[in-house]
Amino acid sequence: MPLHAADALILRTYKLGEADRIVVFLTADRGKRRGVAKGARRPRSPFSGGLEPMTRGRVAYFERERRELVRLRYVEPLCSPLAAGSVEALAHVGYFAELIDEWAPEADPNEKLFRLGAAVVESLAAGVQVERLARYFEFWLLRLQGVYPPISACGRCGGDLSGGARLVGTGALACARCDPAHEGGALSAAAMAFLLAARTMAPEGLRDVELLSTADRELARAHQRLISSHLEKELKSVRVVRSLTRDSSGD
Ligand SMILES: [Zn+2]
Structure with missing residues (x-):
């Protein structure tokens, strides 16, 4: 052996x-x-x-x-x-682990996924804010799996998305002109700015990247849509994270 x-x-x-x-x-x-x-x-x-x-x-x-x-x-x-010490951080840890578990097939080497998880937990232990890390982790996990739509240009007309975008279905980010009926989930300019920053940095850098609570909620909603449509189910740990986040934000 x-x-x-x-x-x-x-x-x-x-x-x-x-x-x-x-x-x-x-x-x-x-x-x-x-x-x-x-x-x-x-x-x-x-x-x-x-x-x-x-x-x-x-x-x-x-x-x-x-x-x-x-x-x-x-x-x-x-x-x-x-x-990391906080209850919110520990609830998210279960969520991160469940996401990796769901997405990593048995005995299929994926060094990028390993490095993403390792970097995120190190940043968490070093005190980087957990919501920023959660949105970053979801974004990168979905990107590594090839299911995150391109973020720099509208999937319909190729126009700029830095002023805001809408997630149409689960396949494309579109500009407001291309989604006139507002059917897609909205991502504000602040949410798009966070994604553009997350695309080019290691998670430690998130200390200096602002994430407004509205942008956090928009991204969390869009990411859950992408995750549940690709996994065809909702994760158990999402509910734990949600109940805690509700308690701490008071709404
Ligand atoms: Zn467009």
């Missing part, structure tokens, strides 16, 4: 038997894996502190021939989302 060591993001875990856990994790080099962490629910296991969703760490595991489940030997956490 060869031992592999890899950089990985923990996505989720569930209980197995009396003391073990199944761990779903995304490796940088071999895509998503699923493995047994023996004794993970005992105190002082080689996994303690390393199994929160979106923990970035060094993972060692044994591949077993003709078996889908690998056997984890240890998880050494390098960056934990718990460092």
Whole structure:
């Protein structure tokens, strides 16, 4: 049984038997894996502190021939989302992990997706505002999957969209002239400015990028439409994030 060591993001875990856990994790080099962490629910296991969703760490595991489940030997956490400390941040962490889990097929290497997740959790732990990171993460995840419509030009006439756009269906951003009946979901100039900035920067840079709460809501709505139409379902964690966001904004 060869031992592999890899950089990985923990996505989720569930209980197995009396003391073990199944761990779903995304490796940088071999895509998503699923493995047994023996004794993970005992105190002082080689996994303690390393199994929160979106923990970035060094993972060692044994591949077993003709078996889908690998056997984890240890998880050494390098960056934990718990460092962010806020309830909102932790609720989003579950959301980020669920999105990656839904979108990463088993054992299909996707280094860009790994790097996106790792950079976002590092920025979160370093105190970058979670709403900015959430909209950034959705934007890039959808871009990497090839489902984000082009943002710099109207999908119908090619005109400029920096003054605002509308998401028509789930396939195109159009200018106001091309969506006269206002059927699409609106994205204001502020929302478009955020996307244009997000397109060219690493997530740490979001500290200095303004995201008005109206623009945040517009982007969240548009992104949920794109996500649910492509996954053909709504994610469980979205509801958790929503209920918390409502509580904290008071509306
Ligand atoms: Zn147009």
